[in-house]
Amino acid sequence: MDDETARARRSSPDDVLRRRWRDCLVAARGDAEGPDPLPYADNLLARWAERQRRYHTTAHLTAVLDHIDTLAGHAADPDAVRLAAWFHDAVYRPDRSENEERSAVLAERALPEAGVPAGTAAEVARLVRLTVSHDPADGDANGEVLCDADLAILAASPKEYAQYAAQVREEYGFVPDEAFREGRAAVLRQLLGLPRLFRTPHGAAVWEPRARHNLLTELELLAR
Numbered sequence: 001m002d003d004e005t006a007r008a009r010r011s012s013p014d015d016v017l018r019r020r021w022r023d024c025l026v027a028a029r030g031d032a033e034g035p036d037p038l039p040y041a042d043n044l045l046a047r048w049a050e051r052q053r054r055y056h057t058t059a060h061l062t063a064v065l066d067h068i069d070t071l072a073g074h075a076a077d078p079d080a081v082r083l084a085a086w087f088h089d090a091v092y093r094p095d096r097s098e099n100e101e102r103s104a105v106l107a108e109r110a111l112p113e114a115g116v117p118a119g120t121a122a123e124v125a126r127l128v129r130l131t132v133s134h135d136p137a138d139g140d141a142n143g144e145v146l147c148d149a150d151l152a153i154l155a156a157s158p159k160e161y162a163q164y165a166a167q168v169r170e171e172y173g174f175v176p177d178e179a180f181r182e183g184r185a186a187v188l189r190q191l192l193g194l195p196r197l198f199r200t201p202h203g204a205a206v207w208e209p210r211a212r213h214n215l216l217t218e219l220e221l222l223a224r
Helices: 003-011 013-029 038-048 057-076 079-089 098-111 116-131 141-155 158-171 177-192 201-222
Strands: none
Touching: 003 098, 003 141, 013 057, 038 057, 038 098, 057 079, 057 116, 057 201, 079 098, 079 116, 079 158, 098 158, 116 141, 141 158, 158 177, 158 201, 177 201
């Protein structure tokens, strides 16, 4: 085992995420100079580790980044999409409705300071705002990749999906059971009513059938 492989195996999940952030940020900068990427990574990781989170944690961030890697060939600007993944739930309070907007504003403030060109920073903020609806326009390749990656949990195995649903319920623990069931069921019906949950070729072919099965199963369980 060489030294680099040994170090990689000893790395913590946060260390791996810091490297992924650094590589993405440096790539997005292009030829531009900028400050040390790591303090920005640490700020974002602290946000993703806040106490109120059960599903929207660094595990979710890692999963979204992994899915973006799978779908990267479909994106027009994969680095912008990866940066949007870092910011899309950077502000997350389950009892508030403006999380995506506040996350987008955070990206608009932090990315230019970190050396990212204005056009890329604006695209990242646009993509973060798109996660309100997960409904990218036809031809919005970056939006399709981010939204598919964010929704890929819907196509998880039954066990992983059940864990996801339980974690969402924990995040909304302040909501009474009946109100939560009604609200969650409305969300599921809205998703099932979409012509397509996934817009990328991979998402449509690989994730769509299982996702719809999982959503229908959860909806049936909520009705009991």
